[in-house]
Amino acid sequence: MTQPLPTRDTIVDFIEGIFLRRGAESYLGEAVSMAQHMLQAAACAERDGAPAAMVAAALLHDLGHYTNEMPDDVLMEGTNNYHEEAGANFLARFFPAEVVEPIRQHVATKRYLCAVDPAYFQRLSDASVYTLELQGGPMSGAEVAAFRANPYLEACVRVRHWDDEGKDPERAHPPFSHYRPLLASLVTS
Numbered sequence: 001m002t003q004p005l006p007t008r009d010t011i012v013d014f015i016e017g018i019f020l021r022r023g024a025e026s027y028l029g030e031a032v033s034m035a036q037h038m039l040q041a042a043a044c045a046e047r048d049g050a051p052a053a054m055v056a057a058a059l060l061h062d063l064g065h066y067t068n069e070m071p072d073d074v075l076m077e078g079t080n081n082y083h084e085e086a087g088a089n090f091l092a093r094f095f096p097a098e099v100v101e102p103i104r105q106h107v108a109t110k111r112y113l114c115a116v117d118p119a120y121f122q123r124l125s126d127a128s129v130y131t132l133e134l135q136g137g138p139m140s141g142a143e144v145a146a147f148r149a150n151p152y153l154e155a156c157v158r159v160r161h162w163d164d165e166g167k168d169p170e171r172a173h174p175p176f177s178h179y180r181p182l183l184a185s186l187v188t189s
């Protein structure tokens with residue numbers, strides 16, 4: 001743990017600090033940095049007129065890559081330390097399920113879409129095809145059926161598409177500060 005647990009009053013500053021200090025790090029195998037990737041995903045969500053919670057989910061979906069920024073007890077809570085679980089468990093302390101669940105399920109959603117949409121697989125980046133195998137490959141028929149019962153299915157699918165779109169080194173995006181009011185409006189009381 002590198003920092004004390006943020007509070008509802010400091011969570012937006014805390015997240016911005018991660019973007020500013022760590023965002024320039026490379027997104028393994030992609031042509032964009034981690035901050036570029038998440039800011040682009042959020043910009044795509046805004047472009048598509050998405051609700052605030054989906055924009056926030058797109059913006060924060062890979063925050064769990066920075067597990068060493070998060071309090072130790074958050075990491076102990078999860079059934080695994082995969083980045084989507086770590087990020088979701090941390091963010092669930094401050095944001096509603098509409099924000100957190102598409103983040104928790106963004107890897108599962110990739111496995112779901114690969115199973116149900118052959119065109120989706122064709123559009124994945126090379127790095128994403130590589131990690132798909134490590135993540136369990138496309139879902140089985142039974143997994144697809146279970147995933148379809150997910151109440152956040154639509155949000156999961158939309159966030160996943162913005163995630164995949166946010167890997168273009170040429171795409172312009174607003175800075176993190178643009179999203180501060182949106183994030184602050186979503187913090188649970």
Ligand SMILES: [Fe+2]
Binds near residue numbers: 037061062163
């Ligand atoms: Fe991502």
